Amino acid sequence: MLHLILFIVFAAICVFGAVNLIAQRHPISSALSLIVVMASLAMLYLLLGAEFVAVVQIIIYAGAIMVLFVFVIMLLNAGEEERTRGSRVAIMFGVPGLIIGASLVTWVLLRKNIAAGDIAIGQFHGSAKDVGRLLFRDFLLPFEITSVLILIAIMGAVVLARRSE
Amino acid sequence: MVPLSYYLILSAFLFACGVAGFLVKRNIITIFMSIELMLNAVNLSFVAFAAHWKMLSGQVFVFFVMVVAAAEAAVGLAIIISVFRTRETLNVDRVNLLKL
Numbered sequence: 001m002l003h004l005i006l007f008i009v010f011a012a013i014c015v016f017g018a019v020n021l022i023a024q025r026h027p028i029s030s031a032l033s034l035i036v037v038m039a040s041l042a043m044l045y046l047l048l049g050a051e052f053v054a055v056v057q058i059i060i061y062a063g064a065i066m067v068l069f070v071f072v073i074m075l076l077n078a079g080e081e082e083r084t085r086g087s088r089v090a091i092m093f094g095v096p097g098l099i100i101g102a103s104l105v106t107w108v109l110l111r112k113n114i115a116a117g118d119i120a121i122g123q124f125h126g127s128a129k130d131v132g133r134l135l136f137r138d139f140l141l142p143f144e145i146t147s148v149l150i151l152i153a154i155m156g157a158v159v160l161a162r163r164s165e
Numbered sequence: 166m167v168p169l170s171y172y173l174i175l176s177a178f179l180f181a182c183g184v185a186g187f188l189v190k191r192n193i194i195t196i197f198m199s200i201e202l203m204l205n206a207v208n209l210s211f212v213a214f215a216a217h218w219k220m221l222s223g224q225v226f227v228f229f230v231m232v233v234a235a236a237e238a239a240v241g242l243a244i245i246i247s248v249f250r251t252r253e254t255l256n257v258d259r260v261n262l263l264k265l
Contacts, residue, residue, distance in 0.1 A: 003166060003167055004166065004167055007167045007171065007172075011171070011175050014175065014179065015175070015178060015179075018178070018179050018182035018183075018202060019182065021182065021186055021195075021198065021199070021202060022182060022185055022186045022189060022190070022199075027192050027194045027195050027198075027255075030195045030198055031194075031198060034198050034201065034202060037179070037202065037205065038205060041205055041208070041209060044172070044175075044209065044212075045209075045212050047167070048172070048212050048213060048215075048216040049216055050212045050215065050216070050224050050227075052224065053208075053212055053224050053227050053228070056228065056231060057208075057231075060231050060235060061201075061205070061231065061234070064235065065201065065234065065235055065238045068238055068239070068242055069194065069197075069198060069238070069242070072194065072242045072245060072246065073194055075246070076194075076245070076246065076249050076255060078192065078194055078255050081190065081191050081192045081195070081256075082191060082256055082258075090188075094188075098181070098185075101181075102177075102178075102181065105174070105177045106174055106177075109170040109173050109174055109177075110170055110174075126215065126221055126224045130221055131221055131224055131225060131228070134221050134222065134225050135225055135228065138222075138225075139222075139225050139229075142229060146229060146232050149232070149233070149236055150232065150235070150236055152236075153235075153236035153237075153239050153240050154239065156239075156240045156243065157239040157240050157242075157243040158243075159243075160240065160243035160244055160246070160247050161243040161246050161247060163250075
């Protein structure tokens, strides 16, 4: 019961943040609501027993990546978004398509009997030790390739952002 | 006890919000944030399935998604900065030429 209440509270915060991200016109407000979404997602990860992922979510996403976003927003002095007229065809086909797609997904997910597999608090733990063991044993090659990816990303960012003479 | 489907529906909703933001917004930084929202939605379903099947591999995949998101954010924001330097705008409607 407690689990369900906590889930509903944090899911509601998540939904509010995601809708607010679209509704706000100023990019800094969007960035702050994205941080709200990420923090409440970290709480949901804790409910699912993924302790390591929850902490990493806060540190990497809400910390590092969003700080980068806010830095760029302030660096470029991004102001309010300009309003542009949306095309009528997009509204004519987009809104019914959205409703049909959402009801289809909900129907499929609720109809399938995966609801039998409930998830309880304290049932399953993804501690740093277990995740680390899996990461450095079974997923060692992808992990090493990831470090090359990060290196390339650093070089790419430096080359792209450099002021060309 | 929360059914797995609730987590999946929340994940689908967040992903749809990301897609809608990607299509509706005109500021290039907000579009980029919508992509991050989509990645987060996928992470939620990864973690929910990891808890459902009692396998930690899902959480390791989340770790890799986060690494890719960090690399993507660094490169993407560098691209945004260099676009802003040449065009003096963040509105994607005004960035409609490949040529400088």
